[in-house]
Amino acid sequence: MIRNRSELAISRRALVRAAGALGASALCGAGFWSAPASAAGARDPRLVVVILRGAVDGLSAIPPVGDPDYAALHGDLAFAASGERAALPLDGFFAAHPSLVAFRRMYDQKHAAVVHAVATGYRDRSHFDGQDVLESGNPKPGRTESGWLNRTLGALPASASRRALGVGATAPLIIRGPAPALGWAPPGGVGPANSDLTERVLDLYAHRDPPLGQQLSAALAAEKVASESSSGDPARKPHYGGAVEQMRLAAEGAARLLAAPDGPRIAALAFDGFDTHQNEGAAQGVLAQRLQGLDAAFDAFETDLGDAWADTVVVAITEFGRTVRVNGTHGTDHGTATAALLAGGALAGGRVIADWPSLKAERLYEGRDLYPTADLRGVLKGLLADQFGLSSKTLSEVIFPDSAGVAPMKALVA
């Protein structure tokens, strides 16, 4: 069964890009990047990847309330299409977790979509190997010298704004690598060092430790942009407490950097806390709170990107899913397929894309997990092709090595 898949509808923009590509260098795409961007009012695409660490329970985030086996298998964690345990309806078959209020609104505006029953090529159940595969873009764990977003950057023509942004005190693997990346984190309780000390340290590093100097310079540049206040009205921003507020703040700062005319166009954030082995909860609880933070982040991106939202895709991905059945401690253990959440004004949204495997006993992966019917790399390749016009050769050899057999998902971007 194929649900809601737009049948190979090739968008006008994709055609424009394809035409540009024909007229430019076939090797790396230099030229066709700048050709459409130089035209007045041309789009300036942005991509944000939100890594959800710990393995998200896709059957609770985007519950398949129409699947006849779902309620029994997912037990006290399951949602329903209506009634006391209702989730937010999407297309009748799938619903959204009650925490995903902004996401559902975007879905209704056709600015959000879901790809379900999706997984990377990794089939074991280690978080750390799973995250390495998710972030490195390699088919197997073990190679972690660079992340696929960093290599994406390397495949784009060089310019001042062709830098990636990593949010948080430490850079996630997805953004690490040879291409220049900058970092930003919400400001600390210890005040900023004064400029005189900063200059002296930079000077010392220039002579004695250039690598450390480059890192420090990149952070200083990012901080300058992020500290410039948002044009939005602070009063209309909803208030969240604690962890949820931290997630919103991270997204807000990243959005301001991305919105700047010469700012980065590619960013990565990581949120942790999705490893819900115990007392996962349904409408309330651990998962509900983490998803509320994710929802707040989506909302902040929409608000603070301003006009740039129309050219943006935000994709939230996780290393794998969780067991279909509830374990002995009201949670779920490590599984396989899950859901990927996409939002952004550039999306052809308002749909859940799934070749749904069903939850019948004989269709479960190894008798316990949601069966993967879509390769996450196909989703990401589709986004990179639509947003940045990367060739299928680059996508299959450089960005996601050895993935020629995984076709880019088409027409994700409007």
Add this chain to the structure above:
Amino acid sequence: MTIGPDLAGAVTAFNRFGFGARPGDLAAAAGDPRGFLLEELWTANVALIRDRPPPSGPAALQAYYLDQQRKRAERMSMAMAPPKAPPPVVPSMAPLGPAPPEGASMTPMAAGQSGAPREAAPESPKPQPQVEQALFRAEAVARLQKQLQARLGLVERLVAFWSNHFAVSVAKSAELRAAAGPFEREAIRPNVLGKFAALLRAAESHPAMILYLDNQNSVGPNAPPGLFAGKGLNENLAREILELHTLGVGSGYTQADVTEFARILTGWSVAGPESEAGAIGSFLFKPNWHEPGQRTLLGKTYAEAGAEQGRAALDDLARHRATAGHIATKLVRHFVADDPPADLVDALAVKFRDSDGDLAVVVSALVADDRAWRAKPTKIRSPLEFVVGAARATDYVPSDPGLYLQALNLLGMPLWRPAGPNGFSDLSDAWSSPEGMKSRLDLAWFMGQRMHAPADPLAAMKAVLGDTASGETSEAITRAESREQALALLFMAPEFQRR
């Protein structure tokens, strides 16, 4: 071996293997840096905190549970009686001292919340420190003082290494916040220079680990609560023992091994606040919850033996060839290089196997090996090493853990709060990110003003870097506009940041 004082060797000893030199330390070690290291290893009880230790694990959990009961009772009496609240009683926490809110918030990016109002009980005009938070801070200050007062700090580095190897997180629950410090003192410290098998047993059976990895409610499907109350297995502890604590990922175990090991470990639990068996807050084996029968793990059959079945399996895992390689790799990566030299790893793995996992023998072999000394100082100090190293450089021994906790938060390495059970990264890239370096700079500035700035900054530099400092670093420190700035420059110098 050396003729005359080996000042450069002493710098390596302190920075690579220890927590950094205090004023005067280098000269003491320069005669025989390796001997100086080995001497610390063989000092009796060197890893233990014996001077007024904080409460034990069970005592800490009991204090937390008692506090919860008191709060429940208060809420009930407030709901029934007119608003005349009884004075709150904090159970026997007096020796823990004051707990100012600075540095107290431990959310991942808590630093961004500085100055923001902390959540407090809405009615209480003067918020009492939470019991678990007071315990946590007492543990933090005991740990910090131990690190600052160590002669060199090799053993304290080992404590931190093993604490991170067997990671637990205070973000899991209030119980973990109370029990994380006792875990390090009770499971890690007594065993860092003993047999790995003993360390493994102590770590996996400590209440903090059982609660962190959810084993307290894991029930055998054929045990009575599994059969009749619909309870079941939780694989979390079993999986992380195999993947992180012993064999290492990709070493050949299967999903079937994980599930089988989870069955073996059913019944390994903690005596909760209502428990009638065992001392509240301590390890408790619940025979009734244990999956009955013999089990097969990694091809070996374990007869039904209650809790002993799990101990036997742990002992075999401790002696497994893959475990020796896994531990040797992690040790070399931690102390020597992000990309650990294979020959040195192999040599340590052999030592590990030949000594039946005697960790003092393994670490002595590492410290005695030329290859561990010859490697270039490419690793950047972890946030913990940086913060403690800076405090040692100025002989700064605070009685309050606020700055320590705040600094570790800011640098992305909050105390006992890694993002997952794999602990914090041991790779330089994880810490030398742009934001990481900017945070170090801000902190260096802050510490430069906060700590006692030395009268002669150049002498202070020589006291911790010997003659390894470059001309440019000496010049920058000499030309600083103030002593405070000179100290911040010392903290940010490449020779101070790298080891």
